[in-house]
Amino acid sequence: MSIHGQVLRSNVDMTQGRPLNVIFSFALPLLMGNLFNQLYNVVDTAIVGRALGADALAAVGSTGNINACLFLLLAGLATGVSVIVSQYWGAERYDELRRLLGTFLMLLLAASVVMSLLGVLLAEPMLRLLQVPENLLDAGVTYLRITAGLLLGNALYNAAGAVLRSTGDSRTPLAAMVVSSLCNIVLDLWFILGLHMGVAGAALATVAAQFLSAGVCLCELWRQKQPFAFASVRLCFNKVDAALILRFGLPTALQSCMITLGGMTVQGIVNSFGSVTMAAYTAVQRIDSLTIQVVVSVSNALAIYTGQNMGKHDIDRVCQGLRDSLKALCVICLVLAVAVFASRWLLLSIFLDPATDAASIAQGADFLSVMGFAYIIAAVMNSYLNVLRGAGDVNVSLVAGLFEMGARLAFASLLAPHLGVWGIWLATPLSWASGCIIPVVRYYSKEWMKRTLI
Template sequence: MPQHDFTKGSVRRQMISFAGPIMLTNLLQVSYQFIDSLWVGNLLGGNALGAITISSTIVVTLLAFILGINNATLTILSQQKGMNDKSGLKKYINAFVVLLATLSILVGLLGFIFSEQLLQLLHTPNEMLHEANLYLRINFLGILFIMGYNFIGTVLRALGDSQTPLKFVFVAVVLNGVLDPLFIEVFQWGIQGAAYATVLAQGFSFLLALIYTFHRRLVPFSIPTLPSREEVWLILKLGIPAGLQMMVIYAGITAILTVVNSFDGAVVAGFGASQRIDSLITIPAMALGTAVNSMAGQNIGANRWDRVRQIALYGAVYNVIIMLVIASVVYLFAEALTALFVKETDTVRFGTDYLKIIAFFYPFIGLNFILNGIVRAAGAMYQVLILNILSFWLLRYPLTFFCSHLIGQNGIALGMGISFIFSSIFAFSYFKWGGWRKKPLFAA
């Protein structure tokens, strides 16, 4: 599959062709979780579904920091690609492989050993503890697979290839969908079967990605060697704040849930259903954010700042158009969308009101993805971390808390929506007047 050189050619056409497969990849990853939950919930019941929900939350939270470091891959490798520095590209890929593999193995082993203590720390109900522990320990053993195929996909996108990672995710989703009922129902392995299905699907996809990229010579992998101090320092310099960004986001989402949980069960359930819809709605904006990160990174490496401005402009325009279209559909079909997940009248009513209120705020949250993606491409990770802290802790949580206490349950959506507007203003202000352009990552 050809890799894009984003330093030349039509920015407009490149963004469409590059972001499209990323959107499909993100959609498949959401469907992966949905299919997994569907099989477990229907074949093993509510307790098993609750057990994998709790266990998955722990895995994602502990992986947040490593995934954040992986996000630095886009910035460093895309700039190396733009600089046309083949030797530097190979060295940094090696450094990422060594660092991420070491961290993944360490987290996997510690998580396996202390899985039960982690579950008890979250006050996991006793009736779910045994199954949750089984599921969690198997997933910790497979963390290297999760990180492996995520890392290869990120490297390929940094090099301008968004189509090949789509194949690997598609294989994992299909294989997991086949193995889940086979292991759970036919082999009678219960919740362990669901865990094995997930790990094997990701492991097979990881091996396929390795073989495919080696055979096609898509990525300059080499036998791992100890990276230099300078390489490790740059990765950690970008990776640590990127990892903290992920942790700030997850902590912020948890804080919002404390506001939601102060209302009755109908609101909590309706909010949960709305968040599932939200996860689908924001896919285009997130995909555009990833696309502009890769595209801008290559052009920053090539010192093509005129094209960086074009990338920011087209990204913002595409985001507004796409998110307004989605917002209109959500507004018109809010009740039907909510009813896909829940049936109780009060729950559907809250979910419908929530979606109708927040729908037309979606373009603003999309602008955050675009502008932060451009800034992140220059390596301004600490600055994006500060913007995320402002977004979640100085805006979203306080505004949601205030509005919900002022006007009741509909204040949850209103407070979050208003925070999207202010977040985008802060992001645009830093993009326009901040110093993110002035500190090159690599010496000329």
């Protein structure tokens, strides 16, 4: 057996075995890791909403899209790089992989500093631009400045986690999330309930947990020996590698940001309806961030699966993996939609007090009744997008992101004046349906088959 084969015994070699089995065996720990990752926001939201009230919850929620935009620029860069890593790994080109990672780390550190400065300096202007009410502004600015100013932990976790997953290890990122989520819960309770630090306590707890998760992943990478030997990676700047990283990373990062910018504009429309609607929107976003993770995890596993198999030039296996995954996801999403619809009032009561926030819960229940049954649309869109991304056809992600953002803005702006908050609720599934068009058409054009790096 080759050294490559020996190393992958503890990982998932996605070029062998039944496609659906290897995709789901890889996706399961990825799903658990994503759930624990989202648990940061859920715990923050639940404790803030219950301990500090709906206004504090609305203030924290108003920062969500800005934080996401800053984080996703860096996470999108890491996700784009994972395409290159998975294809190099599948082709066993380890020397080029180490050189590439040295350049990537240099770019990531520089980008993190820039993003942090922008987040701290522009926190108040950006929240005012989103029409955050004055009584919520100070708390929102405090939360945003802490989480954006210390986003390096989040960036390092996403980068290290992306490298591990691209080489077939989805278990270590899961372990990192378990440890850091438990840390986040303890610190939340201590900072908010014990030290009475308010929303600043929630922000500091999240940041500390993110640095812990980054540390776990980096330690595992450092322990890896041959053939990868991450410990031998050195910070450097290679122009060819930098160009390759930006070519694959920027479209993914910009695509993520385009969707988030659309969400920021929608958040501005939500804010115009007042704190009741803001609290409902925030609670639903937190619930959705958990329930959508099945779709996210399987589709991300498809990207890594596609990358490794494109490295081996096995396109038939890629197509089979997509077909099998889509069938399974459609069944899963239907069950999930029914479960969310049936338990929507109970789910919302985790974040909002039924005795004092009944109006917000009622609005959130309407939103969840729409979101749950849109998950099948999300499954189709994300599955096709991630196969294209794994193959190296990353520009499609950017175009699809722009199209989805435009659709979300158009639907929210056109429907809200006539349907009220229902116009906002309907904008999300309608934009997802619009976002399906480009990746599906591109996939069946077969142009993506020519985009492999190797």
